[in-house]
Amino acid sequence: MKLEIKGIKFSYGSAPALNNISFRLEGGEVLTIVGPNGSGKSTLLKCIDRILKPQRGCIMIDGKDIKGIGSEEVARRMGYVPQSNGKSFPSTVFDTILMGRKPYIRWAPAAKDLKVVSDVIGTLELEEFALRDINELSGGQRQKVIIGRALAQEPKILLLDEPTANLDLKHQLEVLNLVKEQTRSGVSAIIAIHDLNLALRYSDKVIMLNYGKVFAAGGLEVLNPENIEAVYGIKVRVINHSKGIFVIPEEFIGDKNS
Ligand code: ADP
Numbered sequence: 001m002k003l004e005i006k007g008i009k010f011s012y013g014s015a016p017a018l019n020n021i022s023f024r025l026e027g028g029e030v031l032t033i034v035g036p037n038g039s040g041k042s043t044l045l046k047c048i049d050r051i052l053k054p055q056r057g058c059i060m061i062d063g064k065d066i067k068g069i070g071s072e073e074v075a076r077r078m079g080y081v082p083q084s085n086g087k088s089f090p091s092t093v094f095d096t097i098l099m100g101r102k103p104y105i106r107w108a109p110a111a112k113d114l115k116v117v118s119d120v121i122g123t124l125e126l127e128e129f130a131l132r133d134i135n136e137l138s139g140g141q142r143q144k145v146i147i148g149r150a151l152a153q154e155p156k157i158l159l160l161d162e163p164t165a166n167l168d169l170k171h172q173l174e175v176l177n178l179v180k181e182q183t184r185s186g187v188s189a190i191i192a193i194h195d196l197n198l199a200l201r202y203s204d205k206v207i208m209l210n211y212g213k214v215f216a217a218g219g220l221e222v223l224n225p226e227n228i229e230a231v232y233g234i235k236v237r238v239i240n241h242s243k244g245i246f247v248i249p250e251e252f253i254g255d256k257n258s
């Protein structure tokens with residue numbers, strides 16, 4: 001699977017939210033999108049999933065423009081996990097994940113669909129909650145279910161909008177490890193994320209957005225002190241530790257002179 005975004009422009013009314021966004025993604029990669037609130041991360045994910053239609057530019061999957069692909073085929077290629085708003089339509093865990101099979105089902109689920117759903121429930125270790133209403137789960141469990149619905153689509157690309165917001169540290173790692181595991185079988189993931197340390201831990205590629213434009217793109221080196229200061233307006237130190245690379249705001253270190 002190869003994804004190519006070429007010169008995307010999107011405006012809500014007259015206000016431009018994305019301007020001339022281009023990048024490529026190969027199979028099995030994790031791309032994180034970082035940038036301040038309002039920089040266009042959610043808008044970009046919605047354009048890729050075709051929820052929003054860019055006024056200019058195109059999105060190609062394996063050389064095919066998604067404009068010409070049917071919506072069920074788009075759903076078989078891409079699974080979108082929206083930013084959670086905490087509330088959901090009443091539905092059991094099982095039924096919610098089964099909804100992910102909609103692009104494959106004519107009217108009745110086949111044995112394969114039920115197997116995919118039970119496999120996803122097993123992978124996510126949600127067996128004991130399978131018949132529970134998702135509104136009766138914790139935020140972390142509910143987030144896993146929504147990711148499970150996307151996994152049941154058996155997509156080649158996972159689009160996740162702040163999947164770790166509102167989760168405790170253990171669930172943040174659990175969710176991102178799960179996404180990383182998917183990439184071992186060739187699935188790609190595009191993740192909008194605020195936590196730069198999690199971005200450093202999980203990304204193969206990083207795009208830094210600012211005011212709807214790509215401010216910087218590349219590997220982990222994108223998350224350097226100069227770029228972070230220019231975009232977020234805070235001084236940070238980036239520390240190379242044997243266990244990884246970490247970003248620490250200077251004010252946490254208390255050394256304002258460096
Ligand atoms: P992010 O996800 O990076 O916080 P968004 O993509 O949500 O950014 O927003 C990008 C810009 O588009 C912001 O200026 C925001 O106010 C604007 N915007 C987002 N959604 C809408 C909408 N539905 N109608 C009008 N403007 C919007």
Ligand code: MG
Binds near residue numbers: 041043083192
């Ligand atoms: Mg957003």
